[in-house]
Structures are given as C-alpha cells and as structure tokens.
Amino acid sequence: MRISLSEVIVSGGTGKKTDVPLEAEKFLFGGIEYAYAKKSPVHIELNYISSKSVRFKAEGSFELEAECSRCLKPVMLPFEINTDTILVLNDDGRACTKDDDELLEYVEDRELDVDGFVNEEIMIGFPMQVLCGEDCKGLCPVCGADLNKGECGCDRVVLDPRMSKIRDLFLQDKEV
Ligand SMILES: [Zn+2]
Ligand SMILES: [Zn+2]
Structure with a gap:
C-alpha cells in the first residue's frame, strides 16, 4: 500500500x-x-x-x-x-x-x-548466512547424514577444502 x-x-x-x-x-x-x-x-x-x-x-x-x-x-x-x-x-x-x-x-x-x-x-x-546455529556441523557430503545428530563414519578428508589445503601444505613440506 x-x-x-x-x-x-x-x-x-x-x-x-x-x-x-x-x-x-x-x-x-x-x-x-x-x-x-x-x-x-x-x-x-x-x-x-x-x-x-x-x-x-x-x-x-x-x-x-x-x-x-x-x-x-x-x-x-x-x-x-x-x-x-x-x-x-x-x-x-x-x-x-x-x-x-x-x-x-x-x-x-x-x-x-x-x-x-x-x-x-x-x-x-538479512543474515550473511542462514544457520540453525553457529556451530551447525552440516550434512555429510558423502552420504548426506545430518552430522549434528552424530558421526556417520564416512571418509570426508578429501572433500573438505580446508582439510585438503592443510594436506597440500603437509605434502609441500615433505617435498622440501
Ligand atoms: Zn544447520
Ligand atoms: Zn557420511
């Protein structure tokens, strides 16, 4: 109106x-x-x-x-x-x-x-990111399980970009 x-x-x-x-x-x-x-x-x-x-x-x-x-x-x-x-x-x-x-x-x-x-x-x-809670663990990218309800047991290391960065750094260190 x-x-x-x-x-x-x-x-x-x-x-x-x-x-x-x-x-x-x-x-x-x-x-x-x-x-x-x-x-x-x-x-x-x-x-x-x-x-x-x-x-x-x-x-x-x-x-x-x-x-x-x-x-x-x-x-x-x-x-x-x-x-x-x-x-x-x-x-x-x-x-x-x-x-x-x-x-x-x-x-x-x-x-x-x-x-x-x-x-x-x-x-x-409007919030920058809509979250159910600050500490929401999200869904498992492998099996889709709600990680807030518990660990599903999948190997997610490769799929987590933060983890893969750390891994790259680790590998670089080894090469030197
Ligand atoms: Zn959530
Ligand atoms: Zn999973």
Whole structure:
C-alpha cells in the first residue's frame, strides 16, 4: 500500500497514524523466495515538519521461513522493524533521509510504498548466512547424514577444502 506524503504536508499539524498490512506473501533475496511465516501490520506514524520534510516512524515484526544453509533444517528468521527518521522530499517527489542523501527506493511521487520500505529493512537485516546455529556441523557430503545428530563414519578428508589445503601444505613440506 502507498501512503500519500503530500496529504501529511497539506494537513500541517495533524499528521497521520495508520496500520498497514503487508501485501507481499514472500520476500525475494538473492534469487531465493522466503515465505512470511508471520507479518504484523506495519504501524506507521507520519508527522509534518515542513513543506519538504516529514517525520516517519514505523514499527512491525516479521518472520521468514528459511533453511539452514549447512544442514537444510527449517529456520525462522525474525525481523523487528523500528524506524524513526525524517524524510526530506525533493522537487521530483522522491525523498532521502535527513542523515543520508541517497534517494530512497520506496518514495515516489510523494508517496511512501510500505511494502517497498519493509522489503528494504529486511534486506538490510538479512543474515550473511542462514544457520540453525553457529556451530551447525552440516550434512555429510558423502552420504548426506545430518552430522549434528552424530558421526556417520564416512571418509570426508578429501572433500573438505580446508582439510585438503592443510594436506597440500603437509605434502609441500615433505617435498622440501
Ligand atoms: Zn544447520
Ligand atoms: Zn557420511
């Protein structure tokens, strides 16, 4: 849903408070679709500051269904959005924030696209690597067993690139 910022500016002191449901069912990132397991309405507060600036507050909590990149177990990724910033509008109807003059993707024609905003916030907070736990041992590359549940007994030395590097160093030492 898009919210008019001109309306807030024209209204002057009154401002606007509204709960906006997120329209997207999925979050797309790095070519992968993550379904929303939970999405609260986005609580938005807009307040007039000047004819070119609006205070923008937003709150919401979301959860995405993902899977551990090592063992493929389902992982829930929680995101808490809590923004309080000042949007500065330009003559083209786009905006930047008071602290950063890069144009925001989610403001166009003096309208704020709530889905676009949430999308950007989640993108910023998205983990570098989705893991069920920091110490996840992953799956055995030979037999596919979940190594968190126990050792399967396969010989994985050759397949582990870290180990093969150490082995190469060891062999080099021997040649000298
Ligand atoms: Zn895992
Ligand atoms: Zn194995």
